[in-house]
Amino acid sequence: MRPSIRNCLRTNSAATTRGGLSTLLHYGDAISMAHSIESRLPFMDYRLVEFVFSLPGEFKIRDGDGKVLLKEAVRGFVPDFILDNPYKLGFVVPIREWFRDQSDETVYPVLLSDRCRQRGLFEPKALERALRRHVSGRVDLSSQIFRWLTLEVWCQELFD
Numbered sequence: 001m002r003p004s005i006r007n008c009l010r011t012n013s014a015a016t017t018r019g020g021l022s023t024l025l026h027y028g029d030a031i032s033m034a035h036s037i038e039s040r041l042p043f044m045d046y047r048l049v050e051f052v053f054s055l056p057g058e059f060k061i062r063d064g065d066g067k068v069l070l071k072e073a074v075r076g077f078v079p080d081f082i083l084d085n086p087y088k089l090g091f092v093v094p095i096r097e098w099f100r101d102q103s104d105e106t107v108y109p110v111l112l113s114d115r116c117r118q119r120g121l122f123e124p125k126a127l128e129r130a131l132r133r134h135v136s137g138r139v140d141l142s143s144q145i146f147r148w149l150t151l152e153v154w155c156q157e158l159f160d
Contacts, residue, residue, distance in 0.1 A: 096142040103135050107145060115160065116152050 025041070032039035043049075052060070052069075059069045071083045082088075099107050110116065111131065117124050127148070134141040 095146055096140055099142050099145050100135055100137065103131065107131060107149065110149055110152050111145075115156070119152070119155060121151065121155070122148065 025044070028039060031037075055069070060066065062068045065071075075083060108131070111122070111127060112124075116122070130141055131145070133139050134145060
């Protein structure tokens with residue numbers, strides 16, 4: 001018996017454990033409209049989603065490459081340079097700039113808060129040094145800062 005989409009979403013995807021797929025779709029729709037970005041979801045038929053959730057992971061991701069089954073299905077119809085383009089990205093969020101230019105409003109209140117310090121997950125002086133290096137432009141630590149923020153916000157949601 002194939003699992004239903006509701007059960008797949010509940011157990012198979014960390015992104016959908018709170019609020020569900022409908023919430024994510026609603027946010028995506030609202031955000032794209034607010035910024036005049038065309039957003040299409042051509043494969044959002046529930047039968048297709050249920051089928052794809054039932055497949056083993058190697059049909060979806062192989063050697064770090066996603067959409068493996070889809071790419072194999074359309075190969076020959078879509079040019080290889082499109083299917084094999086390692087530089088193709090979706091809408092890229094400029095977190096490096098946000099964390100650099102708006103750190104006083106976004107990063108510092110969360111990661112340098114008393115509560116975050118009390119939690120003891122980060123060494124405060126090393127964290128402050130890393131944040132200063134990122135803000136100064138000497139290094140790009142946006143990926144790490146995003147992970148640190150995510151961890152702290154997760155702790156706030158779960159424990160506080």
